[in-house]
Amino acid sequence: SQTIHQWPATLVQPVGSPLSLECTVEGTSNPNLYWYRQAAGRGLQLLFYSVGIGQISSEVPQNLSASRPQDRQFILSSKKLLLSDSGFYLCAWSPSAASPLHFGNGTRLTVT
């Protein structure tokens, strides 16, 4: 069966420090991969999505970047965190556009 792992669960980082959040999927190949930020009253904001290795689509100009170094690995990064980067980040995958998403447990990021 397929599983998704996202870590860390919580993270407190100072302003200006780098960020790396990891997400891996097991039990499937060539998944569609997604990074979202969830904020109260704003739903899930799509940050990045990828339909294959080396194919990253960025949705919102921001201080973040994403990479897909392996088929089932999706990394969210920042070189220098801002206070406004605080939030709840969710990784998700689906086998196709017609399939629902499977979510990771999320990362609560606090930038101090």
Next chain:
Amino acid sequence: AQSVSQHNHHVILSEAASLELGCNYSYGGTVNLFWYVQYPGQHLQLLLKYFSGDPLVKGIKGFEAEFIKSKFSFNLRKPSVQWSDTAEYFCAANNNDMRFGAGTRLTVKP
């Protein structure tokens, strides 16, 4: 730009009342549509989905949604809500770029 909009931010109903939550999408070409629910303190769960065929889709817990292509809508309905339906509901559209609406918070009074 492709987007999903939900008309109602917060809906308050009494038990046994009927529910309809609005959802409109702005996508060109083929689109797959979903409704998710998030109960307090929990992750999102899939309620139902549409990708082809009968435009009236039935999901779990008595929910249904109707795809109206001419109106770019995918409204969620339930004939009689229960207190346990209190949650946040999200409409989503996907053409490899799953986008969510801002969500509608539903409060059902016992």
